[in-house]
Amino acid sequence: MITTYIGIGTNVEREKHIKAAYQELNTIGVNLALSPVYACESFGFEGNEFFNMVARLDTELALDELSSALKDIEVKWGRAADAAKFQDRTLDLDILLYGKEISQKKPLLPREDIFKYSFVTQPLYDLDPQLVIPQDGRTIKQILETMSDVDSLKRIDFQF
Template sequence: MIRTFISLGSNIEREYHIHAAMTELKKLGVHFEVSRIFEAEPVGFSGPNFYNCVVAFETSLSLSVLQQTLKQLELDYGRAPDAKKNQSRTLDLDILLYGDVQRHASPTLPRADIYKFAFVLWPMAEIAPELKIPGDDRTVAQLWNEFGTEQALWPVDVVFEESHESL
């Protein structure tokens, strides 16, 4: 089993899509952990605010199967196959880490978003503060403490009515 970290984001019917993604991701592994949900302003374009979070779980799926599964989930939940970066989306699922794998081919691991976006790093710091990023001697908590970019981001209390679980 490999521990993987996935970022989730949505700014179209965001409660529905984040909840649906979590439900689907729970089918892919065990020992599922999830950060709080954060609301963030879009980066690089104008549009509705996003809901973002990070989940971690252990999976027996290979990296390529996991990547294909996430892309299929995005399509199943309404993301256009030719969707561009920096636009509104129903669901965005990105592999941040896959065990200790480091690679420069797609998917690039560790994903650079860990270092660039508060909406990835803060939620990740909640569930794995002592984790060291492969190829980096710093922990996630250290990276978050050193994070200097101003990005509007705040935790929200979201309650999913179907399950009555608060995230």
């Protein structure tokens, strides 16, 4: 079993798609743990406000199998297979970490979003503040402390 962290985002029918991600992730792994859900403005384009969170789970899927399974889930829930990076989305599932794997090919690991976006780093912190990022060597707590936009996140009281 490999412990993986999956970033979850949606800005279309947000409650429906966050719940769908939870249900779907339960089918590809065990010991599922969820961060709180956060609302934040769309980044890189004009769009509806996003709901973002992170899930931690243990899976027997190889990295390429996990990546494929997540793409299949996105498409199942209405995301275009050729969706652009900065646009509205029903469901976005990104592998942030896969064990201690480091990869320079897709999916890039650790995912650079961990270092760039508080809507990724804050939920990771909520799950495991002392998690050490492979290759980087810093903890999630240390990375989060360098971010200036954490106050822009709004924690949502979300019921699964």
